[in-house]
Amino acid sequence: MTAQQVEDGDRPLIPQPAMTREALRDAVRRIDMPSLAALDKECHEAFDRAAETGAINPLRFFLIKWATHVAIHRWPARAATLREAERIAGDPASTEQQFQDAMATSSRILAEAQREIGL
Numbered sequence: 001m002t003a004q005q006v007e008d009g010d011r012p013l014i015p016q017p018a019m020t021r022e023a024l025r026d027a028v029r030r031i032d033m034p035s036l037a038a039l040d041k042e043c044h045e046a047f048d049r050a051a052e053t054g055a056i057n058p059l060r061f062f063l064i065k066w067a068t069h070v071a072i073h074r075w076p077a078r079a080a081t082l083r084e085a086e087r088i089a090g091d092p093a094s095t096e097q098q099f100q101d102a103m104a105t106s107s108r109i110l111a112e113a114q115r116e117i118g119l
Contacts, residue, residue: 024067068113
């Protein structure tokens with residue numbers, strides 16, 4: 001687990017879990033239940049790809065993706081900021097500056113989350 005931080009007065013819903021399938025599944029179940037089916041589907045797909053190829057990379061990529069997801073969503077303000085940045089970036093009515101700002105915000109949030117998981 002990583003040290004908890006305070007982000008804009010926000011508190012994490014849960015501590016950052018270990019980067020294991022079960023710990024991440026439990027975390028997603030607790031903080032982002034609508035994504036649980038996607039996690040399960042991607043877990044099975046990663047396992048199948050690893051079995052087919054004999055490589056562990058599909059499993060590692062799965063764990064990194066979902067650990068990052070949890071690192072973002074355990075902080076409600078961080079998750080809301082990312083959703084808003086994604087909305088702005090995908091809005092054809094956004095100006096170029098709004099798009100650039102939204103992309104910078106998304107990149108910052110992803111970098112913060114990846115630092116939290118040790119990447």
